[in-house]
Amino acid sequence: MFTDMQAHAWADLRAVNRNREAIRATQAFARESRWRQIDRSAETSSEDITISRWEDSRGASSHEATTPEDRYFVGIALKTTRARLTRDRQIVFDGTMPAGTLYVTAPSKPLRAQFESPCAFLHFHISTDHFPAQFPAAEGLNDLVLLRDPLAAELAKALIERGHAADHQFMRCLGQTLAMHLARLEPPRVRVNALPKWRLRRVEQYIADHFDRCISLAELAHVAGLSRMHFAAQFRAATGYRPREYLLNHRIERAKALLATTERPLAEIALAVGFSTQAHFSTVFKRISGQSPARWRLASKGERAEAEAPPQRRAARERDWIASVAA
Template identity: 30%
Template sequence: MSAQVQTMTRTAGATDSLGCSTSVLSADHVLCSNEFVFRRKAASGLHHSHVATPAQDRGLLVGISLVDGHRRKGGEAGRVQDRLFDRGDAYIRDFDNDYAATMDGYFDFFLIELSQKFVDEAERITDRGKGRALSRVQGHEDQILRHLAQALVPALAQPDAFDPLFIEQLATAVGAHLLHNYRSQNGLADDNVSTLAPMLVRRAKEMLMSGEDEKVSIAHIAEALNLSRHGFFRAFRDSTGVTPYQWLLNQRIDHARRLLATTDLTLVEVALTCGFSDQSHFTRVFGRIEGMSPGRWRDRAR
């Protein structure tokens, strides 16, 4: 799983891969996560511009407005629409048709590019033909998707400060939400799995605790259990009461407590031993769960 931020060079008249003028953007971040590309694009104050994207083989684009008062007029050839987007209004459109629109008002969008691989898997899971797995919508209110997007916004700006598994878990939640709420017909193949057998729960936990960063991946574990990522995520949560990321964090914090109480390891050594990226990451997570810093907790424990 990879995560990276892409900073756009703002040259007058230049446009990005979505047809936006880069010179007017006040926020322009990119985060890649397996089958998704997450973007946040915003312009300060009232905004007026034109966007155009030629047809290309690129999957689907999902957009969710993070502010009120965005008006967009345009669309695919022969399907021009005039829409007002408020906070939490979403759209889904194809990349394989020419698209053009004028935009007025406030502009702050969280954008999700769904890869062709994700689209193909959605078609298999929903047992729908090409291009029919997910409904195309314009201005559909979706506050759950907005909250998921806002949880990812900080990671777009500072991906190195976030655990890759946390980012992947949110990406999986986004994918599962889209499949559940925008599928064209009911019925999900292996996503109908409600819980995991005890043996599979143990195997999933062992893989999560393997300590090999490249192995601590929802996609990798799901593949080993012969499930889709979305099916594994939901079945693990229903079996254990917590998500894979929450379970792993709990194990790391439990290990950290034992080391803090019984050893003289430095906080840096405890952080790295327990699987945190650095002391800052460890202190932030520990403080959120325990309500105090690791150093203060150690003093109290002793």
Template identity: 35%
Template sequence: MTALQEINGTSRTITAETAWRYDTRQTPTCSPLPDNTLGLSRWTLPAACAERVVNRSEAPHHTIAISLKSTELTFCHGGRVICDGRVTPGVTQITRPGQEVSAIFRAPCDVLHLYAPQALLRECYAHITGRPSVGDVMLGNADIVPDVAVARLAQVLVWAHAEGSTVSDLFTDSIGLAIVTRLLSHETHTARSQQRTATILPRWRLKRAMEFIDAHLSEPIRLHDIAQSVGLTRMHFAAQFRAVTGTSPHDFLVQRRIETAQVLLATTTQGVLDIALATGFRSQTHFTTVFKQRIGETPSRYRAQVGAAACSIHRFD
């Protein structure tokens, strides 16, 4: 097994499990996260293992398991055999708090585990149904089921974290919320609510959100932070923001960072690394990659082109 580690020291990452289905946030040395934060970890076995793994966690969260590759196993949930054979990438299984589960992996495996606390489920439930929950929100289906959309979202999340410093808390929150919302919508049978047209974000709230983003551009910004600044839940803010701007909060944030970087490259002599950090990128490499994707040139070449254009203008004055 891979040793437990945090990638690049970021506050939110996918940790490698040293124990099956163990949410590392239970470790005293880990920094506490908000009660509505999704936990992420990954169980990987390079070879078959005859030893049965068991989880008797009394943690108050739901555990969502998403298979990232094909494997063969025997999986038991609450004393009942759920699966005894081969599973394919993308199958999903949900375990409620307090349920004992066990497994024997007869082939290599790679599984992403999401730990959804009750506060997060209530937030998603309110967004899907349009009303607050009465009591705890429970995901009840313990069977192993395929879900193409969840599989793709999980792969995007894993790919992004494999990039190390290129992933942001805002991106992690957005993808994690999308996974939980989809699974919860199946349980609550609210397809009509899920398809309803989002309310347009009022102009004053949009202005406040943009001002908050600009004021904290150099800092890690979570979806929760922006939504809280305008007095909305994450789910309602994300839907309303997209309805009025045509883009996600994450994509808008990246674009504002690039636009600010362009101004700094054109009007200051700051180094590329300093500009990268000032606009919220975690490394010069990440900044260069995203800048070239958006602008078509590296930051250094863009600065040179802007400088050459300015010189040409002065010659003809």
């Protein structure tokens, strides 16, 4: 027979377990069994907007998927990666995808992706009902790749910050916002030829080798073998960045690697990646990453420590927490 105290403790413990199950049930991100292939439970099948998260830590990976006939597929890159997108042996995209890159595939379209570095994406699976019946931009949305889409980047950031605490209503609201954003996009009337892949790789390699010093536009144009005006336009068409912006983003990515793996002072890291002062480094870092270098370093160490914690230790902490609630 339970005493009154034991009965209350048991009821409290059951309430805790029910709350934890409810949190799991309302996790914002659906599970992907394979790239772009979400587990279609009865619940997710009835939703007009589903958001999933895909991560692959391998240095190289290859995937293929076909968009369902009643959905648009939208991917937003969470980290910079190098990708090659193809369909029927035709190249859709081949190059660097910075964090915040948005790409869209229309319904019933197959797509093959080859990633040449670790990648992380938010995937939006949006019902065609969210687009006008006579959608003028439908053809323009197919295989659309926007290497710089500030709104998409902010929506992804909002979801990631909320994490699994984001409820379905919040998730659906952001998905609807993204759908309206896509419906209002106007395909460019005049297209500038993108910098050819072989020229782009020469420029990217040059930046990788000399990012720690001042690099002028004329210098990069000379590496590409073009005039400054033609190089700047073609480089932006190929990468979504002006040459100066691309260089700054490259420096920040290198700085993140040093912040995460070393204890070097911020001033020393600033100089190592090509900034003349720590103040300028901090300003650019916060503008691109959304956090100061110091806060980013602390967050990175916290994530690494959690990931490296033995499963037994995490399980023990969970048991201790449940026991303390039941006591």
